Amino acid sequence: MAGTDKSNLVENGGASDTLSLAVILVEPQMGENIGMASRAMLNCGLTDLRLVRPRDGWPNSKANNSASGADVVVDGARVFDTTTEAIADLSVVYAATARPRDMIKRVMTPRHGVPQLRKKADVGQACGVLFGGERAGLENADVALADVVLQAPLNPGFRSLNLGHAVMMVCYEWYQTGSEAPAEFLPEGRTRQATKGELVNFFERLESALDDSGFLHVLEKRPVMVRNIRNIFQRAQLTEQELRTLHGIVSALRP
Amino acid sequence: MAGTDKSNLVENGGASDTLSLAVILVEPQMGENIGMASRAMLNCGLTDLRLVRPRDGWPNSKANNSASGADVVVDGARVFDTTTEAIADLSVVYAATARPRDMIKRVMTPRHGVPQLRKKADVGQACGVLFGGERAGLENADVALADVVLQAPLNPGFRSLNLGHAVMMVCYEWYQTGSEAPAEFLPEGRTRQATKGELVNFFERLESALDDSGFLHVLEKRPVMVRNIRNIFQRAQLTEQELRTLHGIVSALRP
Numbered sequence: 389m390a391g392t393d394k395s396n397l398v399e400n401g402g403a404s405d406t407l408s409l410a411v412i413l414v415e416p417q418m419g420e421n422i423g424m425a426s427r428a429m430l431n432c433g434l435t436d437l438r439l440v441r442p443r444d445g446w447p448n449s450k451a452n453n454s455a456s457g458a459d460v461v462v463d464g465a466r467v468f469d470t471t472t473e474a475i476a477d478l479s480v481v482y483a484a485t486a487r488p489r490d491m492i493k494r495v496m497t498p499r500h501g502v503p504q505l506r507k508k509a510d511v512g513q514a515c516g517v518l519f520g521g522e523r524a525g526l527e528n529a530d531v532a533l534a535d536v537v538l539q540a541p542l543n544p545g546f547r548s549l550n551l552g553h554a555v556m557m558v559c560y561e562w563y564q565t566g567s568e569a570p571a572e573f574l575p576e577g578r579t580r581q582a583t584k585g586e587l588v589n590f591f592e593r594l595e596s597a598l599d600d601s602g603f604l605h606v607l608e609k610r611p612v613m614v615r616n617i618r619n620i621f622q623r624a625q626l627t628e629q630e631l632r633t634l635h636g637i638v639s640a641l642r643p
Numbered sequence: 644m645a646g647t648d649k650s651n652l653v654e655n656g657g658a659s660d661t662l663s664l665a666v667i668l669v670e671p672q673m674g675e676n677i678g679m680a681s682r683a684m685l686n687c688g689l690t691d692l693r694l695v696r697p698r699d700g701w702p703n704s705k706a707n708n709s710a711s712g713a714d715v716v717v718d719g720a721r722v723f724d725t726t727t728e729a730i731a732d733l734s735v736v737y738a739a740t741a742r743p744r745d746m747i748k749r750v751m752t753p754r755h756g757v758p759q760l761r762k763k764a765d766v767g768q769a770c771g772v773l774f775g776g777e778r779a780g781l782e783n784a785d786v787a788l789a790d791v792v793l794q795a796p797l798n799p800g801f802r803s804l805n806l807g808h809a810v811m812m813v814c815y816e817w818y819q820t821g822s823e824a825p826a827e828f829l830p831e832g833r834t835r836q837a838t839k840g841e842l843v844n845f846f847e848r849l850e851s852a853l854d855d856s857g858f859l860h861v862l863e864k865r866p867v868m869v870r871n872i873r874n875i876f877q878r879a880q881l882t883e884q885e886l887r888t889l890h891g892i893v894s895a896l897r898p
Contacts, residue, residue, distance in 0.1 A: 428808055433798040458801065487830055492882050499819055500826035540815070541824035543688040546713065553683055556808045557815055560795070564754055569796035571755035575742055627747050 409509065409562050410436040410516030411555060412474050412481075414530055417443045417522045419450030424552030425519075426451065426461035432559035436516075437465040438474045443521070471518065471530045479513040480505060483534035484554055485526045486547065495537045502538070502561035517558050522551055579629035590631050590638075591618050597642050664764065664817050665691040665771035666810060667729050667736075669785055672698045672777045674705030679807030680774075681706065681716035687814035691771075692720040693729045698776070726773065726785045734768040735760060738789035739809055740781045741802065750792045757793070757816035772813050777806050834884035845886050845893075846873050852897050 411429055416422050416439060426437060439446060446467045455462045468474035475481050482505055487495055496504070509515045518534060520526035531537065540557060542549070549557070574581070582590075595614055598604045604613060626634070666684055671677050671694060681692060694701060701722045710717045723729035730736050737760055742750055751759070764770045773789060775781035786792065795812060797804070804812070829836070850869055853859045859868060881889070 424805060424808070427805055430801045431797050431804055431808070456803065456805070492829065492834070492885065494827065494829050494880075496827045497819075497822075497824060540819075541822035542686050542818060546685045548711065549686055550679060550682055550711065550807070552805070553679070553686070553808065553811045556811055560812055560815075563797060564752075564795075567752075567796035569752060572749065572751045574747065574749050579747070625749075630747060 408436050408515075409434055409505065409559070410438055410475075410478060410514070411559070412438045412440065412471070412516050412518045413442070413521075413551070413555075414440040414471055414474075414518060414526060415443065415521035416519075416551060418551075419444055419448035420454040421522060421551040422448065422465075423451040423454030423456075423458070423462060424550075425555040426455045426465070427458040428552055428556035428559050430455075430458040430461050431556075432563035434559055434562065435461050435464060437461050438516075439465055439467045440471050440474050441469065442467065471533060475516055475518070475533065477514055478516045480508045480515045481518060481534045482516075482536045482538050483518045483526055483531045484538045484558055485518075485520055485531055487537060487539055488526075488528050488531045491528060491531060493531065493534070493537050495539050498538050498540050498558055498561045501536055502558060503565045506562060506565045519551060519554055519558075574625065579627040582626045582628045582631045586628060586631055587621070587626065590634060591621070593635065594638055597638050600642070663691050663770075664689055664760065664814070665693055665730075665733060665769070666814070667693045667695065667726070667771050667773045668697070668776075668806070668810075669695040669726055669729075669773060669781060670698065670776035671774075671806060673806075674699055674703035675709040676777060676806040677703065677720075678706040678709030678711075678713070678717060679805075680810040681710040681720070682713040683807055683811035683814050685710075685713040685716050686811075687818035689814055689817065690716050690719060692716050693771075694720055694722045695726050695729050696724065697722065726788060730771055730773070730788065732769055733771045735763045735770045736773060736789045737771075737791045737793050738773045738781055738786045739793045739813055740773075740775055740786060742792060742794055743781075743783050743786045746783060746786060748786065748789070748792050750794050753793050753795050753813055753816045756791055757813060758820040761817060761820045774806060774809055774813075829880065834882040837881045837883045837886045841883060841886055842876070842881065845889060846876070848890065849893055852893050855897070 411425065411434065413422060413425060416425075422439065422442065429435065429437060442448065444450075446465065447463075451462050452459055466474075482496075482501060484498075505515050505517070517538065518526055518530055520530070538558065540549075594617070595604065598617075604610045621634075624630075666680065666689065668677060668680060671680075677694065677697065684690065684692060697703065699705075701720065702718075706717045707714055737751075737756060739753075760770050760772070772793065773781055773785055775785070793813065795804075849872070850859065859865045876889070879885075
């Protein structure tokens with residue numbers, strides 16, 4: 389399956405197995421959510437899934453069904469009796485949970501905290517994030533094992549996240565931190581951005597056609613109208629191919 | 644239900660109905676995914692859900708079941724026959740999809756593009772994001788209606804996102820853009836960060852106890868050891884309450 393293509397992950401700046409984040413689900417209830425969490429992990433290049441006392445036992449075919457192809461994560465999941473055992477090999481553990489009452493624990497947003505976690509992974513520290521079960525989230529005893537609480541700013545009137553969504557949010561932040569993808573680009577494929585010369589050539593052709601048709605016949609308004617028309621097409625960031633299409637349109641409509 | 648408490652949303656810097664983002668699902672298949680998308684929307688303070696030709700008709704009880712309380716979104720969803728009708732009142736529409744082939748369309752990451760969308764909403768433009776159905780995503784004809792394609796950097800070997808996760812990702816970016824939540828804080832509740840004076844008072848008490856017990860008896864090593872011990876407790880960013888606990892421990896262990 390494509391998802392196991394490690395070299396591909398590394399090439400694209402995503403997390404590889406040598407720079408990984410463990411996802412630990414404590415007492416997850418529904419297999420569907422374990423599967424959705426697995427899918428979210430693999431979407432973000434992560435495969436180290438650990439389950440503490442999954443309610444319906446393990447393996448769970450519902451997890452495979454809802455993983456939609458992320459079987460490498462589901463099938464590789466390790467099951468533990470206690471949270472302590474599940475995180476024994478990790479050096480840095482964050483807990484994704486609402487802020488626990490009566491506990492003094494540093495709280496970070498995922499936006500701020502996950503990149504810090506990734507920096508720790510960058511220098512070789514084994515990192516993981518704890519997620520609680522669907523009904524009650526993490527117990528205080530589990531949160532006390534963590535270094536930091538991750539809590540996303542959300543609608544204060546409706547904070548309860550689906551388990552898979554919570555995992556998606558953290559894994560998404562993890563992957564974005566390592567991604568070198570351009571924030572914005574214009575795919576050009578077999579064409580390319582038109583040059584200014586090509587653009588002006590089209591403008592002049594269009595304006596000449598508009599002169600011939602009488603559209604620009606009020607001389608004192610002509611400069612403003614020409615400027616406005618040029619701005620419309622300027623703003624469109626045309627490609628060379630699109631410019632040829634527009635030339636064709638002018639030819640077809642020309643009186 | 645708490646999720647409909649608008650004033651609460653506004654107070655906390657989240658999206659209100661006057662600064663909203665429409666979520667348009669085109670040919671969604673599973674009611675469960677529509678429900679999960681609704682839950683993600685309300686988690687992020689959004690309620691304007693629009694459905695284009697939902698496969699199993701509408702209303703759909705499975706959507707309500709999986710929305711886990713976000714009924715205000717599910718019950719308020721509007722159904723349209725075409726994408727064109729669904730977005731007729733919007734001024735700015737982004738399409739969440741893999742980059743379409745053979746189409747020249749600006750592509751942005753959600754991290755970069757969603758804040759731009761929110762800026763447009765800030766100045767009063769009605770904004771929306773299109774999401775395709777589970778099987779095939781958006782058709783090119785729908786993408787052509789959009790101003791920008793939103794595409795998240797993801798594991799290139801396993802890019803296919805669950806519909807609810809895709810909606811979560813975009814709504815999450817929307818809410819984070821408007822959030823003024825501190826990136827990091829230490830909840831103090833009924834206690835407060837210890838002062839340096841309180842800290843040094845504890846250090847001296849501990850060091851005196853360690854002198855008495857003989858732990859610091861090698862005089863030439865004493866300064867280094869004291870420094871190391873002070874660093875341990877310094878790093879812990881202790882509260883006044885925790886300091887009292889540590890004083891108690893020293894009293895209890897004192898020979």
